[in-house]
Amino acid sequence: MATALAAPPGNFDAERVRHDFPILQQHVNGRALVYLDSAASGQRPLAVLRAVEHYETHTHANVHRGVHTLSQAATDAFEGARERARRFLNARSTREIVFVRGTTEGINLVAQSFGRARLGRGDEILISALEHHANIVPWQMVREQTGCTLKVAPINRRGEIELDALLGLLSSRTRLVAVAQVSNALGTVVPVERIVQAAHSCGALVLLDGAQAVAHMPIDVRALGCDFYAFSGHKLYGPTGIGVLYGREELLEEMPPWQGGGEMIRTVSFERTTYNDLPWKFEAGTPNISGAVGLAAAMDYLESLGLEALAAHEQHLLAQATAALERLPGIEIIGTAAHKAAVISFTMRGCHPHDLGTVLDSQGVAIRTGHHCAMPVMTFFDIPATARASFGCYNTEADVAALVAALEKAREVFG
Amino acid sequence: MDLKDLYRDVILDHNRQPRNFGAPAHSDAHAEGHNPLCGDRLTVWLRFDGDRIADIRFEGKGCAISTASASLMTEAVKGRDKAAIKELYDRIHVLLTEPHAAADASLGKLAALGGVSEFPARVKCATLCWHTLNAALEHSADAVSTEQ
Numbered sequence: 001m002a003t004a005l006a007a008p009p010g011n012f013d014a015e016r017v018r019h020d021f022p023i024l025q026q027h028v029n030g031r032a033l034v035y036l037d038s039a040a041s042g043q044r045p046l047a048v049l050r051a052v053e054h055y056e057t058h059t060h061a062n063v064h065r066g067v068h069t070l071s072q073a074a075t076d077a078f079e080g081a082r083e084r085a086r087r088f089l090n091a092r093s094t095r096e097i098v099f100v101r102g103t104t105e106g107i108n109l110v111a112q113s114f115g116r117a118r119l120g121r122g123d124e125i126l127i128s129a130l131e132h133h134a135n136i137v138p139w140q141m142v143r144e145q146t147g148c149t150l151k152v153a154p155i156n157r158r159g160e161i162e163l164d165a166l167l168g169l170l171s172s173r174t175r176l177v178a179v180a181q182v183s184n185a186l187g188t189v190v191p192v193e194r195i196v197q198a199a200h201s202c203g204a205l206v207l208l209d210g211a212q213a214v215a216h217m218p219i220d221v222r223a224l225g226c227d228f229y230a231f232s233g234h235k236l237y238g239p240t241g242i243g244v245l246y247g248r249e250e251l252l253e254e255m256p257p258w259q260g261g262g263e264m265i266r267t268v269s270f271e272r273t274t275y276n277d278l279p280w281k282f283e284a285g286t287p288n289i290s291g292a293v294g295l296a297a298a299m300d301y302l303e304s305l306g307l308e309a310l311a312a313h314e315q316h317l318l319a320q321a322t323a324a325l326e327r328l329p330g331i332e333i334i335g336t337a338a339h340k341a342a343v344i345s346f347t348m349r350g351c352h353p354h355d356l357g358t359v360l361d362s363q364g365v366a367i368r369t370g371h372h373c374a375m376p377v378m379t380f381f382d383i384p385a386t387a388r389a390s391f392g393c394y395n396t397e398a399d400v401a402a403l404v405a406a407l408e409k410a411r412e413v414f415g
Numbered sequence: 416m417d418l419k420d421l422y423r424d425v426i427l428d429h430n431r432q433p434r435n436f437g438a439p440a441h442s443d444a445h446a447e448g449h450n451p452l453c454g455d456r457l458t459v460w461l462r463f464d465g466d467r468i469a470d471i472r473f474e475g476k477g478c479a480i481s482t483a484s485a486s487l488m489t490e491a492v493k494g495r496d497k498a499a500i501k502e503l504y505d506r507i508h509v510l511l512t513e514p515h516a517a518a519d520a521s522l523g524k525l526a527a528l529g530g531v532s533e534f535p536a537r538v539k540c541a542t543l544c545w546h547t548l549n550a551a552l553e554h555s556a557d558a559v560s561t562e563q
Binding site (some may be wrong): 352354378385 | 427452456477479
């Protein structure tokens with residue numbers, strides 16, 4: 001059925017990759033699991049599971065706290081993970097790598113530390129109409145707190161940011177531009193380099209929400225030129241509850257801490273507290289140490305697959321699935337940007353996405369249904385929800401075929 | 416998990432052709448319901464004859480379970496008074512939430528919703544209309560949500 005499409009890239013063996021993921025070797029509702037929900041959360045390869053297990057069974061103690069052997073080993077593992085994340089992003093220094101719970105916490109950190117301290121009436125934050133709630137609500141909170149203005153760059157019917165309109169909204173009042181590198185609901189790859197360039201020429205800083213980008217393309221924060229970059233570990237086959245906020249060192253240095261407690265201080269008295277150095281100034285409390293260890297293993301794993309080969313593989317699946325869905329009657333693909341990551345949002349006439357999700361689940365096919373934490377995107381397209389299939393390193397052409405067969409089953413049920 | 420158990424013919428029929436659908440010209444009370452998790456929205460309008468529901472209509476966008484449940488509900492409650500509706504809802508709730516609940520013949524066509532109990536993620540789809548009806552009965556103009 002895919003005769004008109006390019007042959008699958010030969011240097012990426014997804015069948016072999018599947019063997020690295022024990023969770024995929026199971027049956028769901030009597031069918032072999034077809035996991036097409038990696039945009040919500042990726043599964044973990046054995047390498048990550050084993051790294052976390054090894055840490056928990058051999059190394060765990062609190063970090064930066066003690067002189068005993070385990071505490072030293074745990075600190076080495078944790079700080080080693082920070083260095084791994086620095087390399088993953090090509091940041092200059094580990095002082096620029098703040099461990100957070102995930103993208104959401106990273107954005108909230110910037111909103112509360114940078115935004116609350118620096119913004120006031122007349123200042124503007126610019127986001128886009130395709131943002132995830134995590135890149136909308138923190139800025140609305142800052143708007144409430146500071147009286148600053150929140151502007152929203154529009155998108156077009158293909159789900160692409162209207163770049164001219166965005167550039168037109170930039171001015172000397174713009175303090176920060178916060179945009180997703182890849183849209184979670186639509187798959188759109190945003191031309192962030194262009195946006196960074198334009199924002200900087202207006203004197204505005206740029207935060208990139210990298211949640212949906214990190215598993216699909218090599219990230220180089222210096223080449224991107226962004227000032228902040230936030231992502232979650234579980235989107236790149238690492239654990240949940242761990243993520244990274246990258247911030248340029250001179251910016252982080254000037255920003256006040258946003259949470260107080262242990263770890264983030266140097267000295268405490270009842271009269272005066274002095275704060276720790278970067279990046280620990282922003283890491284109050286005992287961190288998610290095993291999560292960081294797992295995240296480092298996930299970065300090793302992802303890079304061992306070869307990000308370019310992986311991207312080519314995913315693009316092949318995307319093209320194949322897009323062509324197949326376009327041939328199915330009553331299916332409308334929502335998000336048809338020229339440049340997309342391996343995400344397909346769609347609706348089926350006569351079958352609500354929720355029903356579609358249930359029917360597909362009965363066939364062993366796991367997709368996401370709902371508003372994808374992007375209600376303004378749903379409003380723009382005037383739909384309550386979509387069904388979304390997303391592809392990762394372990395997906396194959398057989399998974400695309402299973403998706404199509406399950407959709408045909410839904411058509412059969414709903415007529 | 417059998418799809419046919421959830422999507423019975425009665426459900427599919429009421430989804431395709433919902434009964435008592437569309438805003439009425441006049442009503443004594445109405446309420447809006449919203450399930451933010453799946454985006455379902457519906458409005459229920461009531462006309463009373465004393466304590467009884469003389470007419471009920473609904474409109475909204477939702478999944479098959481939500482639409483069919485609302486359609487079946489409008490047929491079931493027309494002509495009943497508040498006490499009878501409360502009693503009916505209690506029995507529906509058991510049907511929707513307790514797997515293998517004994518079939519209750521008095522539920523009539525509403526019994527077609529029995530498969531929902533095997534799909535916990537879908538219970539809210541089926542109960543949204545009942546919560547909305549309850550809000551309308553209380554003459555509340557406030558929107559109700561499944562996520563309060």
